Amino acid sequence: MKKYDFIIAGGGMAGLSLAYYFTQSPLRDRSILILDRDPKTTNDRTWCFWERNKESSGRGLNDAKPFESILFRSWSRVSFHGTTYADSLDMGHYQYKMLRGIDFYDFVHCELAKHPTIERKQATINRIKDTPQGGFVIADDEPYIADYVFDSTFLLKLDQPENHNLLQHFKGWVITTEKACFNPEQPEIMDFRVNQCGDCRFVYVLPFDEKTALVEFTLFNGKLLSDAEYDSELHQYISCFLETGGYKVSETEYGVIPMSDESTQENPSEHIVRIGTSGGYTKASTGYTFQRTQRYLQSIVQNLIQTGKPLRSTPWFKKRFKLYDSIFLNVLEKHRHPADDIFTRVYTKNPRRVFKFLDEDTRFVDELRLFATMPFAPFLRAFLDVLRKKIAG
Ligand SMILES: Cc1cc2nc3c(=O)[nH]c(=O)nc-3n(C[C@H](O)[C@H](O)[C@H](O)COP(=O)(O)OP(=O)(O)OC[C@H]3O[C@@H](n4cnc5c(N)ncnc54)[C@H](O)[C@@H]3O)c2cc1C
Incomplete structure (x- = not known):
């Protein structure tokens, strides 16, 4: 059996980001296998995040903005609708950014294709375990082994009563309206004009242009809603607060993100490293994961280069x-x-x-x-x- 330097189990946001950072580092010629059951050819999610305005140093591991060229939108001001305030917020040195999943997957796949030592296989992972010889993976009944396995497929079990375990769950529609009703210069990052029902509930509006936007109903609590309930809240918000003149839904997005302070095992054993949501990279109080994942993975690659070990520590x-x-x-x-x-x-x-x-x-x-x-x-x-x-x- 061929032994790889690294196996990346799960080629989603974290797995592909890690592979991308390898290609931008002195480790670019290492043998790498990326396993995912999904070909990642659809726009299955959209990431939003904020980033400080810093001059980019050009592509590379030390580039603070590696995905700048494929951003879908970025904004310097955002709107906020709270209990006593409804206006724009000046983000100072920060910009709010939006990256479509499909643009990210295409961009990284294209970069990886330039590297003959990186292989991608579509397969379902059945098992990941540590052995004295390295990290061992079984996918579609085929065995694979590597010095290190980076696992973003591990399902976190966050259920310890002494911890706080909330969920951020949301459903969004990309809508195209008859009338121009969005301000393309300013996304609405939180609109609290929805019935709170004792929870934390708000709507995001991320405009693509004056007539198209992603409108997303979001909750922070412990209990998911039925599909019909998310739909009803979206309908109600659009009819109460947007003068659409009629609209069509062209895409939908649904997601659940853990908001938990439970400790996760980033390094469960010698040859296995959990990354992304599986590694507990999500910020517990906000659910934002994208930017932290970039930071953490860059530091893992840096440590691998310097020490040969893919460890990361928090000061x-x-x-x-x-x-x-x-x-x-x-x-x-x-x-x-x-x-x-x-x-x-x-x-x-x-x-x-x-x-x-x-x-x-x-x-x-x-x-x-x-x-x-x-x-x-x-x-x-x-x-x-x-x-x-x-x-x-
Ligand atoms: C709809 C949605 C929107 C989000 N929006 C934001 C946002 O705006 N900003 C933000 O910061 N965060 C956001 N998040 C949270 C987080 O950034 C994403 O979930 C992100 O994709 C997490 O990256 P990941 O690599 O950990 O997981 P994923 O991107 O889900 O990657 C895991 C990969 O593993 C594969 N996989 C899983 N199990 C197996 C198996 N058994 N065999 C083979 N392959 C397997 C999956 O197919 C997937 O490709 C969002 C999450 C969702 C669900």
Whole structure:
């Protein structure tokens, strides 16, 4: 059996990003096998994320913006509709960006095709296990082995009662309207004018042009809705708040993202590394995963080059952000304060700080300033509850 240097189990966002970073690094000639049951030839999702305006250093591992050339849209201002504020937010040094899945898959597949040592196989993975010889994978009953297996197919089980386990779930429609009713210069990142039903519920509107947009109804809670309920909320939002003059739905998107502070095993054994959602890369308090995955994978490749080991570590002083995430999840899960008011405070009182904070790049003093804009008692109660759980656990 041929032994690969690396097997990438799951060629979705994380797997293909990792393969792309290998091609941009001194490891570009290593033998790599990418296994996925899906050919990734459809636009199965759209990623949005924010990014700091920095001059790009050109393509390469150190390029802060590797997928800039294939962005579908990017914006310098965004709209926000909260409880006491309805206007645009100046994002300062940040831009809000939108990348279509299909553009990302095509771009990376095309780059990988230039490298004869990288193979892609469409197969269903049945098993991944560690052996003394390396990481071992069985896919469509065929065995494969490699020095390291990067696994983005592992299904997280997030069910420990001492942790906070919410879900971000959403359904979106790409609609084309009769009347021009969207502002292509400004996406709506959160519109809370929907019935909260005691949860955190909002709508995103990501305009492609004046007559086309992705309208997405999103919830943060513990329970999925039926398909008809998402549809009904979307219908209602569009008829109440958009003057469409009639519309057609051309695409739909549905997703569930874990919002959990449960510890995940990024390195379950010597030759296996979990990446992407499987590696716990999702930011627990927001569900955003795309940019963190890019950062984390770049640091894994860098470590492989420098030490021969694909490990990643979080500096101890950055671990405070996990505590902040837990406190926020506790406030949401225990309904300690209305979520629409919290987000209104976060975005409108900290517009220049919030994106940096969510990227975990702020200094402690900035974090204190942001916390000072939050309702004190509910967050204090949440902090004490998280502390109590940690001590008990
Ligand atoms: C609809 C949707 C929209 C999202 N939007 C955003 C967003 O706007 N911003 C953001 O930051 N995050 C977003 N996310 C969250 C996150 O960025 C995505 O889920 C992202 O795709 C996660 O990357 P991944 O590689 O971990 O998983 P995936 O991209 O899902 O890749 C996993 C791959 O493994 C393959 N696979 C799984 N099991 C097997 C098996 N047994 N055998 C073979 N192959 C297998 C799958 O086919 C898939 O291609 C979104 C998620 C969804 C579902």
